[in-house]
Amino acid sequence: xxILEWSKGAGDMGRTARFDESGDSDELQALFDSFAASPxxxxxxxxxxxxxxxxxxxxxxxxxxVERGRGGVGWAxxxxxxxxxxxxxxxxxxxxxxxxxxxxxxxxxxxxxxGLGQLLRQVYDSLDALGGECLRxxxxxxxxxxVRRPVRTLQMAQLAATRLIHATEAARPIQVAxxxxxxxxxxxxxxxxxxxxxxxxxxxxxxxxxxxxxxxxEQSKATEEQLTEIMLAQYVQDSALPVIKRLxxxxxxxxxxxxxxxxxxxxGERLPDGIASQSADAEGDRTASLGxxxxxxxxxxLSF
Amino acid sequence: MTDSNTRFLIVDDFSTxxxxxxxxxxxxxxxNVDEAEDGQVALEKLSSDDFQFVISDWNMPNVDGxxxxxxxxxxxxxxxxxxxxxxxxPKREHIIAAAQAGASGYIxxxxxxxxxxxxxxxxxxxxxxxxxx
Numbered sequence: 001x002x003i004l005e006w007s008k009g010a011g012d013m014g015r016t017a018r019f020d021e022s023g024d025s026d027e028l029q030a031l032f033d034s035f036a037a038s039p040x041x042x043x044x045x046x047x048x049x050x051x052x053x054x055x056x057x058x059x060x061x062x063x064x065x066v067e068r069g070r071g072g073v074g075w076a077x078x079x080x081x082x083x084x085x086x087x088x089x090x091x092x093x094x095x096x097x098x099x100x101x102x103x104x105x106x107x108x109x110x111x112x113x114x115g116l117g118q119l120l121r122q123v124y125d126s127l128d129a130l131g132g133e134c135l136r137x138x139x140x141x142x143x144x145x146x147v148r149r150p151v152r153t154l155q156m157a158q159l160a161a162t163r164l165i166h167a168t169e170a171a172r173p174i175q176v177a178x179x180x181x182x183x184x185x186x187x188x189x190x191x192x193x194x195x196x197x198x199x200x201x202x203x204x205x206x207x208x209x210x211x212x213x214x215x216x217x218e219q220s221k222a223t224e225e226q227l228t229e230i231m232l233a234q235y236v237q238d239s240a241l242p243v244i245k246r247l248x249x250x251x252x253x254x255x256x257x258x259x260x261x262x263x264x265x266x267x268g269e270r271l272p273d274g275i276a277s278q279s280a281d282a283e284g285d286r287t288a289s290l291g292x293x294x295x296x297x298x299x300x301x302l303s304f
Numbered sequence: 305m306t307d308s309n310t311r312f313l314i315v316d317d318f319s320t321x322x323x324x325x326x327x328x329x330x331x332x333x334x335x336n337v338d339e340a341e342d343g344q345v346a347l348e349k350l351s352s353d354d355f356q357f358v359i360s361d362w363n364m365p366n367v368d369g370x371x372x373x374x375x376x377x378x379x380x381x382x383x384x385x386x387x388x389x390x391x392x393x394p395k396r397e398h399i400i401a402a403a404q405a406g407a408s409g410y411i412x413x414x415x416x417x418x419x420x421x422x423x424x425x426x427x428x429x430x431x432x433x434x435x436x437x
Binding site (some may be wrong): 023024028031032033034035036125152153156160224225228229231232233234235236238239 | 318320321323324327328331368392393396399400402403404407408409410411412413414416417418433
């Protein structure tokens with residue numbers, strides 16, 4: 001059994017900068033330590049509210065119960081007792097499952113307000129789902145926080161791209177220098193084997209080769225650190241992709257729903273020809289098949 | 305002082321992150337590592353196999369990291385296992401929630417092998433101190 005003993009050394013390249021970059025700090029660590037000193041108080045039972053909807057995003061937060069059987073443990077929640085899936089990797093299903101604008105009932109300012117309110121709720125819920133590991137129930141901070149979270153993810157992706165380039169730029173000269181030094185030593189060794197080198201020159205070659213080999217381990221470690229940096233930056237990029245996709249899906253959905261609102265409150269005779277004619281075909285849903293271009297036509301036709 | 309044979313369970317729904325943590329652990333000398341893609345799979349693995357350390361992401365489908373932590377601490381069979389929580393946001397409420405639920409430590413993404421080493425080292429030191437007390 002091998003025992004590792006760790007020690008901090010000068011070789012910890014860039015530790016402070018990266019530590020700060022992640023947002024961690026000694027203050028947070030001290031805060032964690034102060035709370036960790038208290039004994040944990042786990043909640044052991046599922047706390048379920050009556051569930052009136054099948055939408056998992058509408059379900060209350062749950063805590064898991066420990067299922068003891070055959071000496072094992074497991075998740076004891078089932079079906080409606082599962083915790084909400086709160087991921088940027090989801091599709092825009094939350095939006096699609098939301099309350100759709102009822103254009104047939106639209107017309108009055110109150111109904112218009114109702115439709116816009118429903119749309120705002122869907123946008124809010126989608127931003128909430130984008131938030132990932134947020135703590136629920138902080139209503140005072142919820143609004144701006146929901147908006148900041150995806151923004152922060154995208155900012156981190158931008159930062160990761162910069163880190164990736166910096167890491168590549170840092171690793172390349174190391175490898176170039178190693179290659180150049182190896183080629184230069186190789187040429188000198190060729191001269192030795194061609195019997196075109198004196199004793200003193202050979203002694204110098206031996207010293208230089210020894211020095212080069214000695215420096216290789218350090219240069220290899222420095223390159224490895226940069227490769228790790230690239231790998232970490234790639235993770236941040238990966239995690240940003242679902243956020244971008246969900247924001248894109250949400251934008252398309254909001255566009256379509258707002259188009260429904262506009263069409264619903266606009267008299268048929270004022271609608272552009274292509275859109276007005278759809279009303280006869282689509283059983284009342286005049287925007288069901290509206291594409292991005294048609295929405296542009298709609299807005300132009302209404303002088304927007 | 306740390307046993308390099310310590311068996312780790314890495315829990316994260318992003319395979320990229322699991323590979324990163326696995327590679328960082330390898331860099332630190334730990335090669336006895338298994339992976340789970342969410343808290344539910346982790347609990348199944350913990351119930352059927354012997355692990356000495358759990359490193360878990362916070363935000364995951366099905367059973368998230370905090371719920372996994374709570375389940376581990378509520379289990380007589382598992383409650384002794386140290387759990388290092390990975391969080392994407394260095395927020396005070398996250399840190400407090402993790403500490404109150406019984407996390408052994410936390411780490412903020414993105415992090416390096418050095419940071420992971422420091423966090424693990426601190427947890428192992430705390431465990432040694434508790435064992436000696």
